[in-house]
Amino acid sequence: MKLFDRARPFVPTRDQTRLARPDRRLFLRGGLVAAGGLALGGCDLSDNARTESVLSGFSRLNDRLQAALFDSQRLAPTFGVSDITPDFPFNAYYPASRIRVIDGASWRLELAGLVADRAPWTLDRLRALPQEGQITRHVCVEGWSAIGQWSGVLFRTFLERIGADLTARYVRFDCGDDYWTSIDMPSALHPQTILALDYAGAPLPPKYGFPVKLRIPTKLGFKNPKHIMAITVTNDYPGGYWEDQGYNWFSGL
Amino acid sequence: MSASPRRAERPIHPLVVRITHWVNALAMLMMITSGWRIYNASPIFGDWAFPKAITLGGWLGGALQWHFAAMWLLVANASVYLTYGLASGHLRRRLTPLRPAEIGRDLVAALTFRLPHRPGVYNAVQRLLYVAVLLAGFVAVLSGLAIWKPVQFAPLTVLMGGYDQGRIVHFLAMAGITAFVGVHLALVLLVPRTLPAMIVGRDIRLGPKAG
Numbered sequence: 012m013k014l015f016d017r018a019r020p021f022v023p024t025r026d027q028t029r030l031a032r033p034d035r036r037l038f039l040r041g042g043l044v045a046a047g048g049l050a051l052g053g054c055d056l057s058d059n060a061r062t063e064s065v066l067s068g069f070s071r072l073n074d075r076l077q078a079a080l081f082d083s084q085r086l087a088p089t090f091g092v093s094d095i096t097p098d099f100p101f102n103a104y105y106p107a108s109r110i111r112v113i114d115g116a117s118w119r120l121e122l123a124g125l126v127a128d129r130a131p132w133t134l135d136r137l138r139a140l141p142q143e144g145q146i147t148r149h150v151c152v153e154g155w156s157a158i159g160q161w162s163g164v165l166f167r168t169f170l171e172r173i174g175a176d177l178t179a180r181y182v183r184f185d186c187g188d189d190y191w192t193s194i195d196m197p198s199a200l201h202p203q204t205i206l207a208l209d210y211a212g213a214p215l216p217p218k219y220g221f222p223v224k225l226r227i228p229t230k231l232g233f234k235n236p237k238h239i240m241a242i243t244v245t246n247d248y249p250g251g252y253w254e255d256q257g258y259n260w261f262s263g264l
Numbered sequence: 265m266s267a268s269p270r271r272a273e274r275p276i277h278p279l280v281v282r283i284t285h286w287v288n289a290l291a292m293l294m295m296i297t298s299g300w301r302i303y304n305a306s307p308i309f310g311d312w313a314f315p316k317a318i319t320l321g322g323w324l325g326g327a328l329q330w331h332f333a334a335m336w337l338l339v340a341n342a343s344v345y346l347t348y349g350l351a352s353g354h355l356r357r358r359l360t361p362l363r364p365a366e367i368g369r370d371l372v373a374a375l376t377f378r379l380p381h382r383p384g385v386y387n388a389v390q391r392l393l394y395v396a397v398l399l400a401g402f403v404a405v406l407s408g409l410a411i412w413k414p415v416q417f418a419p420l421t422v423l424m425g426g427y428d429q430g431r432i433v434h435f436l437a438m439a440g441i442t443a444f445v446g447v448h449l450a451l452v453l454l455v456p457r458t459l460p461a462m463i464v465g466r467d468i469r470l471g472p473k474a475g
Contacts, residue, residue: 085418148414156428229415256325257328259328264413
């Protein structure tokens, strides 16, 4: 079973979210300070905050590049039933012993932000909407990948049904495992982005995100939140659990 | 044939080549060492991982930031180098021809330490290695794009044999470039006067001048 990153602490402190500290030492040891300054536009690699600022500047540039590369009509490759990865990996920022078990009967999906009808949704109401299935590749930021089978409500259909402002910039997801993330509206409206209710033809087990997870095969795995409790449509950048620590926000595939 | 003073001033390596060489060295160092930390997050070859002390980024998120920032430096620098090299004829003059007979002859001479170094003139083995490392760099960029954007660049990922195979191709391209750097640095140690030539462009002879 693969965890997200075994080397990472369970809950990072503010200090631990600062990047590149060990590398600065490595860089100094390598005697490349002068060359680094030359190449990175005179930035002083001994100045940690400055290095982080340059690196996150490039990450924001890459957000824009990926938004430009994103083709709203291009579908992620799909696979056959025989291609499905046996024992699809559990994956989160916490170990399997801390998987949340959520009661489907009392669960309500809360809505907030630029949404016309904010009435909470029950699981039965989501199941009453048309269901779409897909067998696609889940690509983890760590580099491994696995093929799985999800089905549920096309997210575009759901957003239209709740009267969401489809011209808004972001959709934020808050989860029952204290995780949160956010995606851009064009990716939210992609024809393969679904609110998944089932895995392999059966309701999602807790380890895959019961009762609802976002399945978005055009983005890395950590942009596929599990145990969704609330959805917010907004123009204010919401960030995310990993994104705020340095993972690239757009993380498109 | 006696060289005129003006001719003697002509650099062994043109300024554009010297600048792009060192920028590339820095970009490659950042790409490869951050790539090693990214590899470690999910090793391809069993549990084998790179020693953390020689990797860049500290943790996966930091390594990814370095990798995708250095990517711009690498590609921008390579664009300048290739545009100059193709437009000026530099690449054609220095890296061709590649003839198997010459490569075999020069390889035997090199391995028996009988291959003389002529500043600014590449022997057949050097030409082969420089062409090979340029190709490895090209494969590294293509396979990198294939595993970075397996949906948007799906045909490229198919060309690499799929997503997981693309990771292996990317690793092998890195291994090829790293092996080249090893040989390259060993040869600079054996023939140290090649180093100032790549910095100031001229051949600097250390010690008392003859004549």
